[in-house]
Structures are given as structure tokens and as C-alpha cells.
Amino acid sequence: MRLQDEAIFFERARKGAALFVLFFLAIFVFAPLGRLLRETEEVIAGILDPQVLSAIRVSLFQAVVSSTLSVVGGLILTLLLTRARTYEKFASLLWSIPFSIPTLVAVYFWLQIIFFLNEFGFSARPSLFWIITAHVAFNIPFAALLLTQARMKISETELEAARTLGAGRWVLWKSFIFSQMRPAFFIALLQIYMMCMMSFALVLLLGGGPPNETLELGIYKALRAGQLDMDRAVAFALLQMILIAIPGAFIMPHLLKKSFSWSQAKRILPIEGEKRHGKIFGMLLIFISALLSLPYLFTSLSGIRYFFSESEFLFRELLRPTLISIGLSTATMVVSLTLATLSVFALQQRSKINQWVMTWGALPGAISPLTLGLGLWLLTSDFFDPFLGQPVFIVLLMSLQFLPLALRWLWEADQRDTKNLYGTARVLGANPFQAFWVSKWISWRSSLLWTGALIFSASFGELAAVSLFYSESLVPLSLQMSRWMGRYAFWKADAAAAMMILFSLAGLIAASRLAKSQPWGWRRG
């Protein structure tokens, strides 16, 4: 192929990929949202309803308090890490554990704590306190990861130069460290606020009923718990979108002014002076990090014992939901990775269409699965009965939910500097695909594997996307587990949690083994 033909071929292919992604998003994101937005009069009617007002108050309160406490906690862990950098790898590993744990498993851990406290005579019961506690504990590691990434980017020579020029520790913190971490601080705050606002399983199971009802829970209850009340569901969904959009509109323009790139992380050189008491800070860091991460694993794995003692239950009640979950999660992983890969391929060329791909591709991250699901419901209920179970819609909602994550990680993999390797391969006679194989595929492969494993794991425990379109013949493990928890069948929930964790860990272990090994056929080359 001549060079010019090759350029034309790739330009067309990228344009095709961009159009496909945009078409997909237009049908499955913008059309449902547009349908939802046609119902604006419901908001005006709904906002005067005391139940809606209460949901707004609870949603805002728990999201603001949880996100603030999480980011402050994450900042403290980041500061501990800068005093004990030898513990960095271990701490990061511990912080990444909650990512790989299905939310439902974390919820289950907190439910067990509540019942444990009751057994010891404390009168603990699901309440707003537990919603906030669980949100904070679950999100501190996430905030710490984001803030540490930002801290790593601060040039250590810059700090050293400031010190030799007379800057004390307070000036260093205020003028150099925090001023450069500020964008990450607000990004973390915004992301956690959005996640808490859209939180479903956790609020459903730890909230304890109507006084603690959030907007997200309101959508579900108006549709599938009790009488179908479409107007109220729409009011809840639109108000939730507004409450998510307002802080975003305030923070995002400020963040866009700052150049904030995820892919330029620099290692921090250790400052000898800061190593004093490093061991104490390090132990404290590991202790807190372990406390925030490991209990989920241990509590859930305790259910494995039922696999051996209750084989009849295993085959009669657990097998079918597990198989359904495997199917839904695998499909979700494939759809998400395909969309993200096509988007990244399209984004390699700068054009107006591709700017839309980037912006629109990130949009589903700011819309809750129930809101989007409600839009789909309104749009399609004349053709597809949601009460009969719609696995395609469940997969779509989950795929769109994880698309921003997949897009970001694959984009980072693509941006790793391999230009010289690619160029060398080309001048040595490789065609574009062979050159991609020897230069970019290494970073792509590991990102694909890790992202795929995390999506698989997260969708295994996803409840919100499932809750609108399930039927009695389509009950995945997450829904079954939440039912067992609701009926106080804790030993069954225990076994379900163990099953979820086992599948999550299996996916992650497989990804880590494959990512470490040589690419397929590498040695032959």
C-alpha cells in the first residue's frame, strides 16, 4: 500500500469508528435522556412533594459529607505516603482492592458490622450514619489514589529549589504542593460526590427506609417497588441530574483552565530529611490502608465454607444466578472494551468529531444507571416490556456506566510514548499493524486485560443497572444476594458474596498473569 493510500485508509477507518461510537451514544444515551427531558413539568410538580424534598435533602447531605470526608481522608493518606515512600507500592496495592470488590460485597461487610454490634448489645441499625460511614470508608482509597497521582507529578527539584531559596514547610505546602494538587483535589471531590449521589445498592441496604431515601432510591421505588409511579420517577431522575450537574458546572471550567494530564506522572525522589520517623508513618499508612481494604475480602471469603457443606443449595439456588451474572458481566466487558477501543482509535486523529467522542464518551459517567434506564424505559416500553426482563438493556446500562473508565485507561495506554519504537519498526519494514504489534501492543494488552477484569468484577456486583430490567427468570447474583440480605438469610448472602469475590479475584489474577507474560507469539517474532 502506498503511503498516501495508507493515510487515507486510516483516516477513513478512524472516521468510521468515531461515527459508530457517536451513533451508539446518540441512540442509547442521548435519545433516552432527551425523552426524559421532555417531562420537565414533572419536576415542577414533583419538587413541591414533601417526599421529593426529603430525598433531595438526604441525597445532598450524604453526598456532600461523604465526598468531603473521603477527600480529606485521602489527602491524609497521601501526606503519610510522602513521609514514607518506601511503602508506596504496598499502599497503592491496598488502595486498589476496593476497586476490584463488587459494591454489594462492601455493603454486605457493613451490614455484618451492624449485626455484629447488635449482638454485643449496641442498638445499631441501618441509618444515614451507616450510609455515610460506608461511603467514606469505600472512597478514601479512591481519593488517595487520585491525590497520590497528582502528588507524584510535582517536580521534586522544584521543591528542592524552593527550599534552597528559603521556603519553609508551610510555604512549600501552600505555594507548591497543594497549589499543584488542587485540580486533583477538586476532581476527586466531584467524582466522589457524583458516585455518592448515584449510589444505589449501598443506600438501599444500609439506609433503613423512607427517612433516608435518596433520589436514586426514589427512582427505583417509583418503578419497581410498589405501585408504578412514572411521574414521580421522572421527577426524581431529573432532579438528580440537576444536582449532579450544578457542582460539575462550577468545578469543571476551573479544572479545564489548568492543564491536568494523567499520563505524565513522575516518580518522587525520596528526600532524606523526610525519612525521619518514616517507619512510623509507613506503619500507620499501611495499618489505615489495610483497615480500609482488607476486611471486605476476609468477610466475603468466609462464605466459601458453605460451598462444601451446602452442595444442594449451591446447585439449586446459587448456580443459576451465578451463570446469569457471568453472562451479563462478560457481555458488559466486551461491549465496554469495544466501544472504548473504537473511541481511542478514532481519537488518534484530531478532529471536531473526535472531540465529541471524547466529551460524549465521558458523559455516561455523570448519569446514574437508573436515570438512563428510566429514559430507556420511557423510550422503549411500547415495544419491550421491562417486566419481562431485558438482558440487552442491562448490558447496555452497565457498559455505558463503565465506558468512561475504560476510555480513560485505554487512552492512557495509547498515549505512552512509543513513537520511536513504532518508527523504528516501520523503517525496518513492518507494516502499520506489525509496527503496532511490536510497539504499542504491550501497553495496550495489559490495559485491556486489567480494564476488562475490573469491568467484569464491578458488573458482577452491579445492582442499579439490573434493578429496572430484571424478571423472575433473569435474576443475577447481585439481585439474588440483595434479596437474601433483605430476608435476613445471611448464610446464603455469605455464600453469594464469596462467589462474587471468587469470580472477581479469578478475573484479576488471570489479568495479572497474562499481563506479565510475553505477548502471544512474541518470541516467534
Add this chain to the structure above:
Amino acid sequence: MKTFSSLSVRQLEKKVGNFLLRANFDVKRGERLALIGPSGCGKTTLLRLLSGLIQSDRGEILIGDRHLTDLPPEKRNVGMIFQDLALFPQMSVLENVTFGLKMRDIAKDQREQIGLELLNRLNLKSRAKDGVQLLSGGEAQRVAFARALALKPDYFLLDEPFSSLDENLRGDARSLLKDLHAEWPAPLVFVTHDSRDVQDLASRALRISESADRSLRSFDG
């Protein structure tokens, strides 16, 4: 009129990885001492010890009779230039140059006057309000010089100060540094890999000496 004292490094020791770094030398007023040796031998570590960015295990650093060994870097009054210059990207040229003065609580008017005089001396006055990202390599180099000089330091430490410049600019930068040092002849220690730097700039050079098993590396002179 400022009187300049010698920089004395007495039996300074630091365990670095699998070797012990030792230094024992004096740098007099107006002297420019070059530290030379292969990569990874401990030259930059020695500069970081002299600046206070890392703490020595043993030994003393003095400027005249004043003990610096236990002082943090901000108390040492050192003019240091880093290999990558370490200009603060969020600040303008003038803010970079006057940053050390601000840390010493010098009034804004006064520090701006000092900064602008220095920038004028280095033909950078017109760039005073520009961001440092807009500077060329040579200009950035001069800003780093100005920032170190603005403090009227007791001694200078330069870590491969010309490595980011191409050969043509290096010659000019060496001449400029010599001129500036003649105007403020505090003891100056610099690290380099370039023999031209040693030839054109150094009053004296110290090459690292290693024990047979390489467990002890020292700069003695």
C-alpha cells in the same frame, strides 16, 4: 561591602547505597571548584549534602566560622542551580527571580527593584512579566543565574548547569557565569561531565578517587 568566606568541607561522610561518600576540601573566595567523575559516583549527592537537601552522616560544612552542617537548606543562604534549572512554571520570570527575597520577607518594592536590576543586567528585563515556559533555553539559564544571585548567597552550587544548552550557547553561558561570579565572588562548586566547562571555568578540579573495592569514594583536595 560584603566579605566572602571560604567554604570548608571537613571529613564529610554519607553512606549512599553500597558505598561511602567522603569529602574533604576548601573552596576559597572567588574560586570555582569543579567536581568530576563518572555518572553515579556521588557528585550530585555531594552537592545535595552541601545544600542541606540531604543530611550527612558525619563531618562538617562551614562557611568561614559558621557551621552549616545541621542547618536546613532554607537557612544556609546558598545559591543553587539545578541540572534542569527547576524554574517554577506557575510563576513569571520576575517572580522566579525574587522568590528567595520574598522568603526573606523583603518588601515587594525592594525585591522587584533588585529583580529588575538583575534582569536588566542579564538582558531579560523585557521578559520580566512573561511565564517561564515562554523562555528559550539560554534565557531560562539566565533566569536561573539571576534567581541564585538575587539572594547574594554565601556560596554557589551548580549541578551540570549547562547540560540543557547546545554547544554555541554553552560558551556564552560560561562567559556570563564567569563575569557574574567576578561581581559576586562567593565560593562556587560545580558538577560537570564536560571537559570544556573544566577548562574554561574551573579554578581547580577535584576528581573522585575510589578504593579498590569501590566501597569508598572520596573527593579530597
